[in-house]
Each structure stands twice: as C-alpha cells, then as structure tokens.
C-alpha cells in the first residue's frame with residue numbers, strides 16, 4: 403500500500419473497483435485495442451526494430467521497456483518520448499529494485515530507494531495533472547488524464563486526485579515493466595528453441611503472403627489468427643512467472659480440501675508453484691508451446707483455457723475479480739512485436755539471457771542481441 407499508494411485500485415472494492423476498471427478499459431479495452439492501439443503498437447515496434455538494426459548489440463529488456471513505455475505513456479499522459487528526454491521510464495528503475503523488499507525506510511535500503519523512485523515519478527505526474535486540471539477542458543478527450551479529470555469534475559465516483567495519480571502511476575509501471583519482461587523472455591526461449599522459432603516464423607510469413615500488399619498494416623483479423631504465436635506467449639508467460647506473488651485477503655472463511663483459511667487471513671499466492679507443477683504440465687521446465695496447441699484443437703484439456711485469461715492452472719495474469727486489466731493489451735503487444743521481428747529480421751544472442759526469479763523475474767546480465775535484415 404505504501405508503494406502504490408493507500409488510495410489506489412489495489413485495495414479498492416465493490417462498485418468503486420468496478421468503475422475504476424471500466425475507466426482503464428476505455429483506454430486498454432477491446433475496442434481501443436482494435437481501433438487505436440493495434441496501429442500504435444505496430445508502428446512503434448517497426449520503428450524500434452529499425453533503430454536497432456545493425457547495432458552491435460541491443461539489450462532487449464531495456465530496449466523493449468523504452469518501446470512499450472512510449473506506447474503506454476502516450477495514451478495515459480500524452481507523453482512524447484521523442485520530444486521529451488525519453489527517460490521518464492528510467493525513473494522507475496529505483497522503484498522496481500525495492501518493490502518486494504523488506505519495508506525498512508532508511509537511506510541505503512532497497513525499500514528506501516523504491517520510495518524515492520516513486521516520489522520522483524509522482525512529482526512529475528502531479529505537475530502534469532495540476533496543469534491539465536487548470537487548463538480549459540479539451541473538447542476531444544485524448545488521454546487517460548483527461549478521462550480522470552472529467553470523472554473527478556463530474557464527481558460521479560467521488561474519486562480523489564490522489565487516487566487518480568496513483569492509478570496513472572500504477573498503469574505506467576504495470577504497462578511497461580511486465581510486458582517488456584514477457585517479450586524478452588519469449589525471445590530468449592525462441593532463441594534456444596529453433597523448432598518453435600521456425601513454426602512461429604512460418605505462421606507470420608503465411609499471414610504476410612496472404613496480404614495484397616505484404617507491408618500493409620496488420621489487421622485485427624490477422625492478429626486474431628496468430629494461433630501458434632498465442633501458444634508461444636502463454637508458454638513464455640507460464641515459465642517466466644513475471645508476477646511472482648499475488649496478495650489476497652480472505653473476506654470469509656474459505657474451505658479448501660481439509661483446510662480452512664479463516665476470514666481476514668492474508669494469503670500470498672505463488673503462481674510459479676502451479677505453473678511448474680508436473681502433474682499439470684508435463685516436463686514443466688521445458689519450453690513447449692505445442693502443449694497449448696493441443697488444447698486449442700481439442701477444446702477440452704487438462705491445462706487451462708488456451709487463449710483466454712486465467713484458470714486455476716494458468717494465473718500469469720492473476721484471476722477472478724482482480725484479473726489483470728491489461729492482459730489483452732500485453733498479449734497483443736507481444737504478438738505484434740514478434741510479427742514485426744520474425745517477418746523482417748533475424749537475430750543472434752550476443753550476451754546474457756540468464757533469467758532468475760529474485761523474487762520477480764530479472765535478467766541480471768541483460769539479454770543482448772544483434773539484429774540484421776532477413777533478406
């Protein structure tokens with residue numbers, strides 16, 4: 403609560419939580435994904451790949467963080483990474499380091515650094531928010547700040563400025579840190595699995611060949627037809643365990659098998675225990691995207707809903723009422739990036755690529771790759 407702010411979507415409940423989620427979905431929900439974000443993501447992915455071309459080495463986690471931040475921040479706060487110093491996302495670095503640390507607020511501790519990181523970002527956001535609040539109302543609502551300011555002014559939800567600011571902060575963070583890890587992990591798994599990479603490449607080459615003009619923009623229908631890509635994404639997220647822990651509180655006594663979790667208990671859910679359980683996933687440590695394909699063909703399977711959000715066997719995006727609101731956006735960004743990459747470029751690993759859970763997914767030496775034109 404101290405890290406994300408006491409007044410935030412995380413502890414909110416009931417209808418207020420539902421309204422806050424609906425507000426987020428106005429920006430990152432299915433309609434905007436199809437009409438606005440598909441194009442944004444595609445253009446940004448293509449421009450980023452082009453700018454990395456022929457560099458001796460690109461550290462993928464950092465490069466994709468910056469790329470994704472620019473897409474998300476544009477829609478949240480109209481942030482233009484090309485006209486600003488492009489480094490707002492870097493301010494989150496100190497924040498991330500202490501995210502799951504012992505909460506000791508003394509200079510030098512990871513928690514202290516985390517809170518300093520939060521302070522820096524919040525200062526920038528508050529300035530932006532106050533300026534926008536004072537400015538005359540824009541007729542065309544262009545970003546999330548506008549939406550929040552309108553909501554506050556209309557006073558429909560009794561939403562405070564602090565809640566709004568904490569929400570922007572959370573979305574900026576959740577939007578880039580998780581998805582960039584997902585992409586980096588997927589590329590690392592594909593680098594180590596040429597057979598999977600070949601099948602993925604074939605899927606995207608075929609989409610490209612079916613177009614009247616091979617370089618035309620990806621359509622929503624094409625995106626929805628990326629079945630093997632979806633398997634690769636699910637398998638990468640299963641193994642990467644980007645969200646290492648979920649915190650819950652039981653609202654009533656919960657009976658599970660022979661146990662009772664008493665009302666009011668704080669429960670820490672650890673998704674990797676499920677994702678690496680050999681009774682659910684055969685050879686759980688092996689990157690095997692085809693295990694998801696079986697589900698898709700049979701429409702019934704032991705594992706999880708193949709293309710959907712969550713189940714008791716797949717909780718990379720959490721589940722239930724708290725299911726990640728950005729899940730579809732994240733999966734789309736991963737798929738579009740993979741499409742843009744494998745249709746035009748080849749890459750080779752240069753350095754790093756080791757993944758550790760400590761406790762969240764980290765790449766201690768980064769993952770450095772070199773990208774070259776395919777043809």
Ligand code: HEM
Nearest residue numbers: 576577580581584644645648718719720724726727728732
């Ligand atoms: C691969 C990428 C992502 C992963 C693995 C991920 C994971 C998760 C998980 C596990 C939760 C549930 C937390 C809980 O139950 O306590 C969650 C919630 C959330 N995520 Fe994501 N996320 C991703 C991308 C995104 C993106 C792109 C956004 C926004 C643009 C986002 C925004 C949120 C928000 C606002 C919540 C809180 C929902 C609520 O409390 O109702 N996430 N995410």
